[in-house]
Amino acid sequence: MPRTPSIARIALDVPIDTLFDYACGTPSPAPGSLVEVPFGRRRAVGVVVECQERSEVAADRVKPVERVLEVAPLPAQTLALARFCADYYRYPLGPTLATILPTMLRRPGRGSRPRLWGYRLTALGRSQSAAAVPARAAGARRLLALLTTHELVDTVQARLVYRDATRLLKQWLDQGWVTREPIDPSAPTQGVSPAPPLPVAPLTPEQEEVVRSIDLRTPGYRASLLQGVTGSGKTEVYQALIAEAAAAGGQTLLLVPEINLTPQLEARFAARLPELGIVSLHSGLAEGERLRRWERARAGAADIVLGTRLAVFTPLPRLALVVVDEEHDPSFKQQEGLRYHARDMAIYLARQHQVPIVLGSATPSLESYANALAGRYGHLHLRARPRAAAPLVRTVDVRGMPLEQGLSSELLSAIDARLGRGEQSLVFINRRGYAPVLFCSACGWMAECGRCAARLTLHLKAQRLRCHYCGHQERIASRCPSCGNQDLHGVGQGTQRVEEALVARFPAARVLRVDSDSTRRRGAFADMRERIHAGAVDLLVGTQMLGKGHDFPRLTLVGVVGADHGLFSSDFRATERLFQQLMQVAGRAGRAELAGEVVVQTEFPTHPLYAALADQDFDRFARLLLAERRHAEFPPYAYQALLRAQAHDQRDVDQFLAIAARDAHAHADGVEVYDPVPAPVARIAGHWRGQLLVQARSRPALKRFLAAWHPLLTRRKAPRVRWFLDVDPVEL
């Protein structure tokens, strides 16, 4: 009797929601194994999801698995997390796994996986280096010190003390100062500190109470919302918890919103908890480096895994605690491909591992806030600011007021006073460029993008008109194409214009603009942060890049300009977002010994948002917004999915969405189906965009509905339409 071959069901990175059957030898590879298989005319690396006795595919069409890669299979929990994620966000499992695994892990072909190298100082290096490396080469000095104190230093550790360490180590290898050897990624990593270790400040009674109530010694899942005002020491609480988890042999996953914040936090944790191994994971890493770090984390070698949203999928064998810092931040939601929300995945992860999770923020998302109010999450508070007083916030009514390039005399004189005292000021304006519109006052023409339903932004420095949606750029029109008038104007304020106005008004001040244009160069933002810290800057102009988590001790004044447009957006989350942003940016003022002041320029001084901001009362405004949301039946009291579609021809979009709406109504049991509408920006890069919102009272109802609706959409033939589902969209 012929023996039936064992069948491996494999997830491949192809946009079809199915598993592929391949024949495998016995014993069959464990689920989670990475395998190389023939697929069409190419070879692909996939993940074994399950093995079974027979296939529904005819035996002669089942191809064999070519080889099992020499990496440990993904743990069952990681595979389960990926399956949950794929299912919840209606994304095929193969592409889901491809998203969450380091690219290098799943590259077909032999060998060439990057090794983790360890470096050892030689006798020659020991004797020569001290004299040869000048004292002013601080990074090289730190690296040398590390090699002296640690017998074997891997590249992950080395780069923690000096950004450019890899290049230097290669050079020293050639000079015979160091030798190198491959390291087993599962070998425990030793903590390294980029700076002299900092003493851990004793916790305040309030912080201690928070640590006590999270109570790591009691096993099991529970979620806590840690609501702590800016400067109340959330990070100190995390440190205490991480140290406690590590002392009991546990790993902590710490998720942070922004890649820009990771090096800073990494250095801070390394200095405070010098004995713990720390690995950071974010999208700014080269592929090889990412894989090395990922392997360190999954091998259980790191005590702290610090990363941006994708890090939530890292297998962590000793996971004991999950922390999501700035949990309200929209960047936790991926906006392309697999549109997952890392905070929500972190909740699932914690539940799966039966470990506590802490969601920290000064301004929690209304979703988490409502969960805390309803008692589903613990609600912990840090109300005291051990190192600062609450900033004094006042609004300036700019209606009918003469402004100097958009800046009021109140704000300018407040800046002047800071300059006189040698303190820093920040003007916050969430719009880059010089002016958002190029306008002809003779005929009313405005420069528009030819490919988008959007205006072009004037960038005076680069002498360009740029589209902030599609990236198109062109020369600045020298005359109005409609009437010929040459005297065109930039209307409205952007960061560049504010910068120019401040330079003109305060010629002796050192002005620095921080936005995504001025920080484009690699490392530029880090350099700027150093200059700000060193006091080499008097006046900052910046977008929300500067709002998050940066602690500038000399900054005592924040001016808010042009925030009003966030009050009247079609997106119901806009006010929540604006309030969070302004609370965060207001928290930048006066963090250390100096009292802070916030001056908000507005045409709506009586708006409840500004009143709550002035009182620094998050809870009041959050409750107000929640009442509105409940009344309007919006999240968090409803669960939404948004079908987004785009095509070259608007009719294709309309037709597809009309059919999709009909399909939806057919299954709309307990689900509300809105009418298809154009996207807020109805055309981008030549593609018309439309959307269709569906909403349910409960998560299971939405999930059931999507499970019925999504396959129908997939079967509709609409070859000219690109579409996708966004489950729990954070932007409408």
Add this chain to the structure above:
Amino acid sequence: MANRLRLDATIARKEPLRLTPAGAAVLAFSVTHQSSQMEAGSARDVSFEAQCVAIGEVARRLEPLATGTRIEIEGFLAARSRQSRSLVLHVNEFSLIRG
């Protein structure tokens, strides 16, 4: 359509020279005018002040001139903007009046 104006005038006030986003110079200024003109067969005194603008090379040549300088202007009239229909004299050419 004819829209041509010739005027002997005196520079009264000048705003600082500015640049359009594309880099062309713009000078906004005002002039005064006093003369005797014929009206319905008899002479009368005329005086007024007019808002002017010059663009490009003309603006750069006008910029160094002091207030009180007398110039002969050639240009055309246009509305200040879509909102304000008040007139502005756009200067295409000018020359200094000696003596």
